[in-house]
Amino acid sequence: MIDKQTKKKLRDIRKEIKKLKKNQRRMEFRPCKNDAELRKKERDLSVLRERISSLENAQDRCVLDSGGICHGG
Helix, strand or coil: CCCHHHHHHHHHHHHHHHHHHHHHHHHHHCCCCCHHHHHHHHHHHHHHHHHHHHHHHHHHHHHHHHCCCCCCC
8 A cells, every 4th residue: 555655756756747748748849940959959858858767767666665556647
C-alpha cells in the first residue's frame, strides 16, 4: 500500500511530467527561421527530454520503493 506522502509525491511528479510534455509539444511545432534557431530549439528539446526522463525514473523508483503497484497515470 502506498502511504499518503508517497501518493502526494507521485501526484506532483505526474503534474510536472504532464507540464513538461505539453511544453515539449509546443516547442516541437514552433517554426524556426534559421539554423541558429533550429540548433537552440534542438538543445532545448534535448534538455526537456532529459528532464522528463529523469522524472519518469524518479516516479518508477518511488513506486518500487513504496512496494505498491501504480495503475493509471
